[in-house]
Amino acid sequence: MSALPVIDLIGLPSDANSSFARGPAQAPTAIRAALWSDRGNLASEDGLEVGIDFDLRDLGDLPLDETAADDPLITAAIQASIVAGAVPVLLGGDHAISHPAVRGVHAAHGPVTILHFDAHPDLYDDFDGNPRSHASPFARIMEAGLAARLVQVGIRTLNAHCRAQAQRFGVEIVPMAQFTPDKVPVLEGPLYISIDLDGIDPAEAPGVSHPEPGGLTIREVLAVLRRQTAQIVGADVVELNPRFDTHDRTAIVAAKLVRELAALIVRNRG
Template identity: 60%
Template sequence: MQHSLSKMPDARPKIRLVGLPTDSHSSFQRGPARAPAVIRAALASEHANSASESGLELGIDIMVDDMGDLPLNEDKLDLELIQTAAREAKIGGTVPIFLGGDHMVSYPIVAGLAEAIGQVNILHFDAHPDLYDDYEGDPLSHASPFARIMEKGLAKRLVQVGIRTMNRHCREQVQRFGVEVMEMRDFAVAQVPIPEGPLYISIDMDALDPAFAPGVSHHEPGGLSVRDVISVLHRVEQPIVGADLVEYNPDRDINGMTAVVAAKLIKELAALAGRNG
């Protein structure tokens, strides 16, 4: 059954929301599989409205079709289902925004988009580079999606923002794949490189300092503020082909604060994709 945020059900939706309830490739704690429903509840809550900071409103200025959650079962078919959903969304003329789930999902999403339109460029917000060649024996680990993406040539440029856990192996991977990294110690909104389109945006909620987003499995102090992330997004003028928001863990949240932040970022991503489409 499809659920729509649109107040004009006859209009062709521009943004397609897809929930990815999976955390089977998480390395520390599980919980992100429960995130999509909680984020949707925060989006629908009467505590706020559907307006983005640009003034564009979801359901009025931007048509949003919520496709619900994919029926993921923690097996190899999950990757195929996610990849197919990304490909079909793009072929169907919509911009897909995926609600994770752990960060493993970025790999099949980008693979599906690349099937539809060829190589993309990626703007990635995270505390971690997620470039491990093989983390704890799992090449599909949530610590490895960008290694898989880059080794398969699915992206031309990968820009990572907010990184503050760069170990030796990941630094070697950065060099291997030519990744552009703005570590948190060097962060400045105006200095973040924004890749040209077609642009994919991936937001790991632990890119944010735990003070702003406690509901994550991997607390990493010294991170981005909500305003930092939004200010970078406001600099994006390139066409957006898709986005994901991942690694929200409701089990660790406090008073639903991280869910509200996630909903805020989804609104800004949707407005950005609608504006730049």
């Protein structure tokens, strides 16, 4: 293994559990194209650079078949990455992938703290009869005891059912109304970060299946991330839908977030 810290990129091309529109399965390819494009470089805002301060090792896409059999495959891939000494960063795919991903991190690190950016809380007991829906991963995570704490940022679609679910699981929600980055707590580790791109305002990230106006700016997301100091043991960037993107704008946002997450993982290693 390289002497540099290693971040493993793992593509999860799955959207079978999407509730409205297919397309996020195409996202890993789009994110990679933006990440490695010559239009930019591989430095983060902190100055840490891919290939100089850390290795970004692309493991390609898992061979998912869009059935329940995908979940143990995802979990095993996460565990293998951690056992190899790397930190996995997952390229979704819809948000359903977060449940098996966190299960893999939990196997190595025990209950995690989760920092979750999203327009939606994704806490449905099931959605349209599907307990594996992309609207349900955090219900599955919390009921299984995989997370000791879940903090959700950017929520602006909290209905009665999900409000009851949040109370049931003790979820901490930082809503968009009167949002400022300093309202998000500085969390203890081990920390898992999940970024649903529809948490960002669709004016800045239009390529999502469920755009919800009035969201986070990219700068606000980065400000929240910058305040975190805990050890980060895994992360995902999900719900890019290239079918709805314009001029690759959202793919470019996703690629920047991957870079900044990787740099933050390295910075917080201690």
